Amino acid sequence: xxxxxxxxxxxxxxxxxxxMLVAQNVPELPESEDIPSSLMTFxxxxxxxxxxxxxxxLAGADxxxxxxxxxxxxxxxxxxxxxxTQARPGxxxxxxxxxxxxxxxxHSKARLLDYLDRRLGRPLIKSQIHGDTxxxxxRGSNMSKEFALTEKGEIVNGIGDPMPTRHAVLTxxxxxxxxxxxxxxxxxxxxxxxxxxxxxxxxxxxxxNGNISWNSANTTTGCSQEDMASHGGVGLFYCFVLN
Amino acid sequence: xxxxxxxxxxxxxxFVVTTGSLMAQEDYRYLPMSFxxxxxxxxxxxxxxxLAGADxxxxxxxxxxxxxxxxxxxxxxTQARPGxxxxxxxxxxxxxxxxNVNGVxxxxxxxxxxxxxxxxxxxxxxxxxxSGLTEKGQIVxxxxxxxxxxxxxxxxxxxxxxxxxxxxxxxTGTQVDGTAFPSDYDYTCDNWTSNQDPAELGPxxxxxxKPNVQIGFPDRNGGGNGSWNSSHGTxxxxxxxxPMTHGVGMFYCFAID
Numbered sequence: 239x240x241x242x243x244x245x246x247x248x249x250x251x252x253x254x255x256x257x258m259l260v261a262q263n264v265p266e267l268p269e270s271e272d273i274p275s276s277l278m279t280f281x282x283x284x285x286x287x288x289x290x291x292x293x294x295x296l297a298g299a300d301x302x303x304x305x306x307x308x309x310x311x312x313x314x315x316x317x318x319x320x321x322x323t324q325a326r327p328g329x330x331x332x333x334x335x336x337x338x339x340x341x342x343x344x345h346s347k348a349r350l351l352d353y354l355d356r357r358l359g360r361p362l363i364k365s366q367i368h369g370d371t372x373x374x375x376x377r378g379s380n381m382s383k384e385f386a387l388t389e390k391g392e393i394v395n396g397i398g399d400p401m402p403t404r405h406a407v408l409t410x411x412x413x414x415x416x417x418x419x420x421x422x423x424x425x426x427x428x429x430x431x432x433x434x435x436x437x438x439x440x441x442x443x444x445x446x447n448g449n450i451s452w453n454s455a456n457t458t459t460g461c462s463q464e465d466m467a468s469h470g471g472v473g474l475f476y477c478f479v480l481n
Numbered sequence: 482x483x484x485x486x487x488x489x490x491x492x493x494x495x496f497v498v499t500t501g502s503l504m505a506q507e508d509y510r511y512l513p514m515s516f517x518x519x520x521x522x523x524x525x526x527x528x529x530x531x532l533a534g535a536d537x538x539x540x541x542x543x544x545x546x547x548x549x550x551x552x553x554x555x556x557x558x559t560q561a562r563p564g565x566x567x568x569x570x571x572x573x574x575x576x577x578x579x580x581n582v583n584g585v586x587x588x589x590x591x592x593x594x595x596x597x598x599x600x601x602x603x604x605x606x607x608x609x610x611x612s613g614l615t616e617k618g619q620i621v622x623x624x625x626x627x628x629x630x631x632x633x634x635x636x637x638x639x640x641x642x643x644x645x646x647x648x649x650x651x652x653t654g655t656q657v658d659g660t661a662f663p664s665d666y667d668y669t670c671d672n673w674t675s676n677q678d679p680a681e682l683g684p685x686x687x688x689x690x691k692p693n694v695q696i697g698f699p700d701r702n703g704g705g706n707g708s709w710n711s712s713h714g715t716x717x718x719x720x721x722x723x724p725m726t727h728g729v730g731m732f733y734c735f736a737i738d
Contacts, residue, residue, distance in 0.1 A: 360705040366706070368603070369599060369602055369603040371599075372596075372598075372599050372602060373657060375596060375599050375602030375603045376595065376596045376602045376657040376658060376708070377657045377706045377708045377711065377712075378605070378701070378706045378707040378708050379705075379706060379707070380705045380706065380707070381707075382701065382702045382707055383702065384624065384625065384702060397611055398610075398611055413600070413603035413604055414603060443610075444605070444609060444701055444707070445609040445610065445611050448586070448607045449604040449605045449606070449607060450604075450605035450606070450607075450608075450609060450701060450707075451603065451604050451605060454603075454604070455604075
């Protein structure tokens with residue numbers, strides 16, 4: 239029985255190889271309908287740190303990702319918060335896209351079989367989520383409200399869902415996943431401020447502020463926990479496995 | 482009591498603030514409708530009676546809700562034929578801006594609508610599930626919106642009597658940049674005249690001599706990309722084939738004036 243299943247996985251892998259970029263590291267088929275799936279390599283934090291834009295820097299944010307993942311049995315992977323920091327004297331900027339490896343990334347309900355009959359299950363491709371070429375940017379990626387699940391498999395409440403809205407997600411990044419220059423604060427002082435400053439946010443449901451950006455839709459007017467709420471968020475952020 | 486009241490006030494306040502931030506950039510509310518998704522299909526699959534028939538459908542639906550005084554065009558391309566050049570959907574719909582029935586702007590101009598520069602394309606236009614409404618103000622039902630146990634939401638006989646089931650695939654026959662496809666394969670149900678299926682219903686998408694139509698998603702959710710105008714193809718061009726991939730043959734209408 240076990241052998242049969244592995245054969246099936248191999249068969250699927252062979253079928254997918256020419257089409258899918260996951261060919262090199264096709265993971266094991268999950269044993270069950272467990273949530274999160276053992277394939278999970280991406281999630282939106284189910285809870286914020288709770289101190290506005292002060293995440294304890296990138297290190298504090300990474301630790302939050304790691305903790306939430308550990309709580310659901312996925313702590314053996316190396317998790318990174320999708321956040322940029324801006325340049326400071328003697329400190330170069332850090333781009334969110336450079337922190338997360340090369341992907342692809344699967345969500346918390348990913349099932350390998352999804353790839354065969356449902357395109358919605360397809361993992362996120364790095365160049366597609368950032369629109370690295372014009373056709374990719376025009377077509378878009380699989381990042382959608384149904385894909386941007388928490389580590390518990392929950393949809394993040396967006397526009398039109400019951401309040402409070404939680405769709406504004408901290409990134410501090412431009413649409414291409416890179417840091418802003420340091421003329422205006424977009425990172426709550428590199429994720430250390432819960433008062434002064436601004437945070438660049440994206441929307442998990444791809445709705446808001448006249449665009450559909452998941453990673454750079456809007457700029458908050460402050461960095462307190464209350465400021466997050468006034469922009470339709472609570473201070474959630476994206477976590478990716480460095481792979 | 483006072484606690485109740487204050488939480489109600491907070492609720493209203495946060496609603497106002499959220500709505501406010503949505504509108505922060507440009508306030509286009511209460512402008513006349515110049516964009517909608519057809520609330521119903523013509524009903525003969527990919528046969529719309531050509532571009533002319535599709536335009537008439539747009540005009541009729543707009544008239545039903547008091548917007549017949551505008552000139553409406555279906556957002557559809559046709560492919561080149563001997564002696565007939567291709568027609569690009571983007572060249573048919575005027576210059577914008579376009580607003581939905583609630584006056585919310587879906588796009589400023591053609592470049593915003595299609596993402597003509599990489600910066601515009603990465604940010605995207607404002608066509609979303611919330612703004613991509615029919616002429617009656619209905620949200621186009623998408624994935625997971627409504628399901629009935631024991632019923633197949635890919636079956637036209639079920640879908641036609643179940644208005645809330647998934648039907649988010651919108652006919653465009655168009656590439657992501659708003660231009661027509663080359664004429665090697667069918668992407669337009671033979672320039673909107675065919676209700677035919679291949680001899681055997683196979684996978685979706687274009688193939689040699691196969692009736693097919695390119696679709697997009699007003700809710701930006703499907704096909705692994707979320708393109709509003711060019712996500713993927715269909716299994717055929719009949720009214721029965723379109724629902725198999727979750728469309729019914731609705732399309733976008735834009736006013737050119």
